[in-house]
Amino acid sequence: MKRLLKYNEFYLAVLVVVLCICITAANPAFLTPENILSFLKTASVNGIMAVGVLFVLIVGGQPDVSFTAIAQVVEYAVVLATLRWGGNIAIALVGACILGGLMGSLNGFVIHYFRVTTIIVTIATLNLYFGLLYVFTGGNVIFVVPSMFKHFATLPIFPMHGANGSTYDFSAMTLMWFAALLLGWFILKRTYLGRSIFAVGGNEVAAQRLGINTLWVRVFVFSFVGVLSGIAAIAHTSIVLSAIPNIIVGHEMEVIAAVVLGGASLFGGKGTIIGTFLGVLLFAILQNGLVLLNFSSYWYDVTVGLAITIGMTVSSYQQLRVRRSRVNVKVEQVAVS
Amino acid sequence: MPTMDDFLRLRNIHKSFVGVYALKGVDFSLRSGEIHCLIGENGSGKSTLIKIISGVQPADSGEIWVSGTRVTRATTSEMIRAGIQVIYQDLSLLPNLTVAENIAFAELVKARRAMVHWPKIREIARAAIARIGVNLDLDAVVGELPVGLQQMVAICRALTGELKLLVLDEPTASLTKGEIDNLIKVVRDMQSRGITIMFISHKLNEVLAIADRVTVLRDGQMVGTIDRSELTNDRLIEMMAGKVLKQTRFTYADGHRKKLLEVSHLTKANNFADISFDLYEGEILGIAGLIGSGRTELALALFGIAPADSGTIKVGGVERSIESVQDAVAAGFAYVPENRLTEGLVLKHSVGENLVAAIIRQLVSPVRLIDEKRRDNTIAEWIRSLSIRVAYPEVAVQTLSGGNQQRVVIGKWLATKPKILILDGPTIGIDVAAKSSIHQIVRDLAAQGTGVILISDEMSEVVTNSNRLLLMRAGRIRAEIESATVTDTDVQAMVEAAA
Numbered sequence: 001m002k003r004l005l006k007y008n009e010f011y012l013a014v015l016v017v018v019l020c021i022c023i024t025a026a027n028p029a030f031l032t033p034e035n036i037l038s039f040l041k042t043a044s045v046n047g048i049m050a051v052g053v054l055f056v057l058i059v060g061g062q063p064d065v066s067f068t069a070i071a072q073v074v075e076y077a078v079v080l081a082t083l084r085w086g087g088n089i090a091i092a093l094v095g096a097c098i099l100g101g102l103m104g105s106l107n108g109f110v111i112h113y114f115r116v117t118t119i120i121v122t123i124a125t126l127n128l129y130f131g132l133l134y135v136f137t138g139g140n141v142i143f144v145v146p147s148m149f150k151h152f153a154t155l156p157i158f159p160m161h162g163a164n165g166s167t168y169d170f171s172a173m174t175l176m177w178f179a180a181l182l183l184g185w186f187i188l189k190r191t192y193l194g195r196s197i198f199a200v201g202g203n204e205v206a207a208q209r210l211g212i213n214t215l216w217v218r219v220f221v222f223s224f225v226g227v228l229s230g231i232a233a234i235a236h237t238s239i240v241l242s243a244i245p246n247i248i249v250g251h252e253m254e255v256i257a258a259v260v261l262g263g264a265s266l267f268g269g270k271g272t273i274i275g276t277f278l279g280v281l282l283f284a285i286l287q288n289g290l291v292l293l294n295f296s297s298y299w300y301d302v303t304v305g306l307a308i309t310i311g312m313t314v315s316s317y318q319q320l321r322v323r324r325s326r327v328n329v330k331v332e333q334v335a336v337s
Numbered sequence: 338m339p340t341m342d343d344f345l346r347l348r349n350i351h352k353s354f355v356g357v358y359a360l361k362g363v364d365f366s367l368r369s370g371e372i373h374c375l376i377g378e379n380g381s382g383k384s385t386l387i388k389i390i391s392g393v394q395p396a397d398s399g400e401i402w403v404s405g406t407r408v409t410r411a412t413t414s415e416m417i418r419a420g421i422q423v424i425y426q427d428l429s430l431l432p433n434l435t436v437a438e439n440i441a442f443a444e445l446v447k448a449r450r451a452m453v454h455w456p457k458i459r460e461i462a463r464a465a466i467a468r469i470g471v472n473l474d475l476d477a478v479v480g481e482l483p484v485g486l487q488q489m490v491a492i493c494r495a496l497t498g499e500l501k502l503l504v505l506d507e508p509t510a511s512l513t514k515g516e517i518d519n520l521i522k523v524v525r526d527m528q529s530r531g532i533t534i535m536f537i538s539h540k541l542n543e544v545l546a547i548a549d550r551v552t553v554l555r556d557g558q559m560v561g562t563i564d565r566s567e568l569t570n571d572r573l574i575e576m577m578a579g580k581v582l583k584q585t586r587f588t589y590a591d592g593h594r595k596k597l598l599e600v601s602h603l604t605k606a607n608n609f610a611d612i613s614f615d616l617y618e619g620e621i622l623g624i625a626g627l628i629g630s631g632r633t634e635l636a637l638a639l640f641g642i643a644p645a646d647s648g649t650i651k652v653g654g655v656e657r658s659i660e661s662v663q664d665a666v667a668a669g670f671a672y673v674p675e676n677r678l679t680e681g682l683v684l685k686h687s688v689g690e691n692l693v694a695a696i697i698r699q700l701v702s703p704v705r706l707i708d709e710k711r712r713d714n715t716i717a718e719w720i721r722s723l724s725i726r727v728a729y730p731e732v733a734v735q736t737l738s739g740g741n742q743q744r745v746v747i748g749k750w751l752a753t754k755p756k757i758l759i760l761d762g763p764t765i766g767i768d769v770a771a772k773s774s775i776h777q778i779v780r781d782l783a784a785q786g787t788g789v790i791l792i793s794d795e796m797s798e799v800v801t802n803s804n805r806l807l808l809m810r811a812g813r814i815r816a817e818i819e820s821a822t823v824t825d826t827d828v829q830a831m832v833e834a835a836a
Contacts, residue, residue, distance in 0.1 A: 202433035211446045269433030331610045331812030
């Protein structure tokens, strides 16, 4: 039991449970399968991108802020392409991955070859991609998207029946989120590449001395977050059934905060999939809770801020206690006469 | 031709960087199974030599022979394959990963497999740990281990391949006495298995204790290699500095001087207990003790950085409460810290800015703006009186040599006209020649009436530069002795004596 207390994720899980209990007490509609599946669906967009952001934080501590722009561009590009040339959801997904991966890899190359810090480079690409999107599309909203997206969103997966006879099911988007989490976990824990990502994040010089190719590690990480952003874009389109050019951009901080709250260190080398999942889940529950409790959605930002403050304070306090308990001098006890 | 006995032979190695030569015509050899120490000042070319041996840097010219065969392309992988591993001072460990992973990572890289097999990692780690018989928890996070154990992890990692030569770069820099003993045990054990060890150290007492042979480098050239039988401290110093440095003892002109400082029963939990001593004008009081004896903690308490829990401090007969650095400075204390780079200087600032940092408030015009003329004059005065070698005061202090940097730190504090100057490890990492000139500055200071407390773990420094000596161990003062009555080996033995 004591070992559990060491983990940031444990406190987060407790917080999530407490929050669920409080919200359910105020509005029992929270803990119903329909509601849960619903907010899991809407959270999937942020959730998928969060897995990518986790990888970036592990490799270097500094967050990537361009992933929302990549998602935005991919969303638009895929919708326009499918409107023009048709196709099916699978092709759309593949296209999204390729485009997202390429856009992300640019970050990796620039960071490595020009030795510029992650945050500066990604601020640049954020503006670059987002700006170019507006230049080429004029900022027009696309209200009608190909029906493939609607079909994708309503794919019946594990259909269940509700109390009053209505049917609901797991959405494909939620499944994509869980798949991303699983993939992320697998890479980080079971592959040499994943361990290299941790190594570079822990001590880049030592990693180089060991023979790890830091260029390819970085390019992989940034391409990966690009690919995931592309997939998130498809998920987003399937949910809102439109392409709005400025709706994903603006959420970078929220996603990063969720990942950091989940235990990823801003110094690099630390972070877990389960923490990232819990972080995103927490914010999703907060948002859903506000709706169910009839609070104005403007309160959302306030609660996000509070959650981050409390989370950071707790984890800081933990670290301080570890540091203070380290004894530097063993003072010899002498019998005082 | 290299003899059969030589594991490694370097002939006529030259290396220069951008026109400045780092190594010139160096001939160096290592006999199989010996413990060989390489010593030299900062800038002597030690690190460059290590980098050439490990393959990180290629030599400009010269030959490298390993086990009798000429090495044509000395790359890192080539040298690792030849069985040469270097453990740098920073240990090059991955602090966020576990012991098992750190030890096995090198093997992972070599195996080039996409997937990680955790049981295999534990197996590799366990095997390496067993080879040196140290107690390491496979799942401990390396960054949380004490430095001594981290070093063991680094050594285990070196053992995962076929190790023939282990190079240790300043391995004992931050180790406690117990950890140093453990390291020496492990090193001797490896020697008995036929592994050659090369130690780079500037701690002459350690070198004298374990080296089979010692090589001295100076200004990029080999001064010579001497065998254990001819090793003496003075011989080494002479080879390192290039001249004979006379070590005279500090003498205290006694005669009922004023009592500057009276410390009574100073105590701080987990730091030190029941510390009492006096300090008179013109004295240099040495405090000798190993890491973990509480000596630095005592200095931090006197200077208000980590104030004591109980006890009294009287300066000039007046009791002072020292709860902060401001209190300490107001009471007349000055403190030259152990880590001059991180605690004594603002590295990116100029020499001038660092020098006046503590007294800048006094260098203002009536309108409370900085009086630039007075400031510049003060800076020039201190540069002159402390002989700080710098082209002009605007130069960033990080470009100075260690000895000159330390003069800047001392100058900064002397400018506050302190009554009591506390020096903690003042000549760590400073060249042998520069060391004695800093000692001279301190002696002159004492002669002018300042009380000096000199804390150091270099016994020769503290014995020859003080008139009285306090021995600290486990947070308490064990003895107070007249420096003239002891030698550094005596004192070394006294601070190490088991509780």
